Amino acid sequence: MKKWGVTMKKYNNDRGFTLIVVLLAFCVIMVLLLGLITTVSSQQTISSFTEKQEKSIQYAEAGFNKYLWYLNEYSDFYEMEEGQEMVGQPIAYDHGFYQLEVLPPDELDRYVTIRSTGWVEGEETNKRTIEVQVQRKQFVHHVYASESEGNNIWWTAGDEVHGPYHTNGHLRIRNPVFYDTVSYSGNYIRGNPYSPTYHNIHGGAEKSETMEIPATNSSLEQWAAMDGYVFEGRTAIHLKGDKIKVKYIENNTVIEEERPLPPNDIIYIKGNQNNNKWHPDTGNLFISGELEGRLTIGAENNIYITATDPTEWYDDQEWYPGGQYRNDESQVPPTPLENPSQGGITYKNTTFGDPDNPSVWDSEREIWIREAEGEDMLGLVANHDVLILHHGWLRDGTDGNGWSWDYEWEKRWTGPFWNRRFRNWQRSSTDSRMYDVAPNDMHIHGAVFATQGGFGFENHDSGSRKGDIILWGNITQKERLAVGIINSTGYLKKYAHDPRMFYRYPPRILEPTNLGWEIRDWKEVTGE
Structure with missing residues (x-):
């Protein structure tokens, strides 16, 4: 009887141990499942955040491109009433919005600064902003612009140019005075005497691309x-x-x-x-x-x-x-x-x-x-x-x-x-x-x-x-x-x-x- 009693007691201990193992395994599985669920949820949250971030930058770029389109149609769009109405207020786009700020050019900063902020609807705290500086080459940005400098016409003594200068042709120089940038697309020809004065950051004249003049004012x-x-x-x-x-x-x-x-x-x-x-x-x-x-x-x-x-x-x-x-x-x-x-x-x-x-x-x-x-x-x-x-x-x-x-x-x-x-x-x-x-x-x-x-x-x-x-x-x-x-x-x-x-x-x-x-x-x- 004793032997069988011992055997019976051993059997009861094995069953308890098995139960503990099962419970531990179950806990491990639950932890893994919870971790997996958390990971998936986090990934979904990250993915959603990333998507909203990408959408926000896309909306910001859409706002900039829209404004740039108007600038191509009207070079002084920022001066027009329609242009000013586009600035400083949310504008609906796709499933979100963009908002523009525009800084017009001036004599010192000769470019347009466009700041565009985009965000997804309902995500006002998740915005992204781009800032773009654009410049349009204009004839009227210069005090003087020409296709050709004519036949044997020189910039010489007594000539002063107070503003940016450009010619698509040859620049013939003797001893004038320039108070701003000087550019040319042809040749730089030195005369006699040759002693020009350049008051600009380049300290002289620069070669540049041409600006094509329209053939008619029709x-x-x-x-x-x-x-x-x-x-x-x-x-x-x-x-x-x-x-x-x-x-x-x-x-x-x-x-x-x-x-x-x-x-x-x-x-x-x-x-x-x-x-x-x-x-x-x-x-x-x-x-x-x-x-x-x-x-x-x-x-x-x-x-x-x-x-x-x-x-x-x-x-x-x-x-x-x-x-x-x-x-x-x-x-x-x-x-x-x-x-x-x-x-x-x-x-x-x-x-x-x-x-x-x-x-x-x-x-x-x-x-x-x-x-x-x-x-x-x-x-x-x-x-x-x-x-x-x-x-x-x-x-x-x-x-x-x-x-x-x-x-x-x-x-x-x-x-x-x-x-x-x-x-x-x-x-x-x-x-x-x-x-x-x-x-x-x-x-x-x-x-x-x-x-x-x-x-x-x-x-x-x-x-x-x-x-x-x-x-x-x-x-x-x-x-x-x-x-x-x-x-x-x-x-x-x-x-x-x-x-x-x-x-x-x-x-x-x-x-x-x-x-x-x-x-x-x-x-x-x-x-x-």
């Missing part, structure tokens, strides 16, 4: 037509603040009217392209005055900048000495218009720095800067040349045979004398010279654009020595034209860039055909 006509501001044939415009006085010929009738600036800010002069600047059918614009507002004017042919109001047309008999017959020798013959001391086109509510010192050294930032304050902005875009009017004037009158477009208007007769036989004042037909109507100093505020020609002084190699062309803005031209002969005729150049044109442009001003927006820097920023 796109402006479409915008002008929307408001009924397309004028046919030779047109004179005097800028009178926020209005224009316009004079043109329609069906052999002179029409003179005053209008407000067009809602689209665009005027277009349509007509023939020929060399007869006075012909009533030619697409020439004659313009001067003072602008209050934003305006771009395109001309199918040439633009002539005048010293005084070009809508004041004159008849031969009231302008030229001896033109009116007199019965009394004591009556003095009419006196021709005198050359004004200055004239051209200026802004009414925009001020610039000192024209004698347009670039000022900023010791804190260690750069040369230019000053401009105001909202006025003008663009003048000719399909051919933009010229300072030198000789002659617009005529108003008939010669008895219908409209007379006698091109002797470019000459004045001097030495009027009293004809005792006929008892009247007469002019000498043997003593004639070109009538000079150009001012001593010509002021031009705005962007001047010549798609197939250039900017220059009409008949630059004749007449007396003038003063200065004082330009605040931009000159873009197919081929550089002369404005005078050194120490002989014409003008000296005082060209200063309007620094506002780094970020605010004349309405619909033409842009390079081969360059869009380029990314200067892309990065993700934290802490948002």
Whole structure:
């Protein structure tokens, strides 16, 4: 019995041990299962978080790309009401949102900074932000841009360029002074003497890619037509603040009217392209005055900048000495218009720095800067040349045979004398010279654009020595034209860039055909 009792006791101990093993195994399995469940759950959570993070950055990039699309359509989109409405508020996209912040360019930072933050709906605490700096090469970013520098035209003594300069052609240098970046796409040609002064971070000129100039300004006509501001044939415009006085010929009738600036800010002069600047059918614009507002004017042919109001047309008999017959020798013959001391086109509510010192050294930032304050902005875009009017004037009158477009208007007769036989004042037909109507100093505020020609002084190699062309803005031209002969005729150049044109442009001003927006820097920023 004892033996069997022992055996029975041993059997009971084995069964208890087995139960413990089973329980331990069960616990291990449960721990493993719980671990697996936790791992799977964590992986799902991580996967979900990663997916939301990826979605957030995708939404941020979508916001940037959307804004960049608008910039490609409207280069100054950040100035437009639609552009400002896109900034500072959540915009729904897919299953989430993006929100934009935009920092426009200025004279120091010449690029647009776009900050775009994206997040998944319901995950406002899980946002990602990118910051991208983009820059668009524009003609108006320069004080001077050209396709060609012409034939044997040099930058020389007395020439100062206050702003970025670029030419697609050869840069011919003697001893000018540059106060900003200088770039060229052709060759760098040193003259004699050669001692240029470069006030820029590069300490000289740099080779760069070309900026292709559009062949025509025809796109402006479409915008002008929307408001009924397309004028046919030779047109004179005097800028009178926020209005224009316009004079043109329609069906052999002179029409003179005053209008407000067009809602689209665009005027277009349509007509023939020929060399007869006075012909009533030619697409020439004659313009001067003072602008209050934003305006771009395109001309199918040439633009002539005048010293005084070009809508004041004159008849031969009231302008030229001896033109009116007199019965009394004591009556003095009419006196021709005198050359004004200055004239051209200026802004009414925009001020610039000192024209004698347009670039000022900023010791804190260690750069040369230019000053401009105001909202006025003008663009003048000719399909051919933009010229300072030198000789002659617009005529108003008939010669008895219908409209007379006698091109002797470019000459004045001097030495009027009293004809005792006929008892009247007469002019000498043997003593004639070109009538000079150009001012001593010509002021031009705005962007001047010549798609197939250039900017220059009409008949630059004749007449007396003038003063200065004082330009605040931009000159873009197919081929550089002369404005005078050194120490002989014409003008000296005082060209200063309007620094506002780094970020605010004349309405619909033409842009390079081969360059869009380029990314200067892309990065993700934290802490948002």
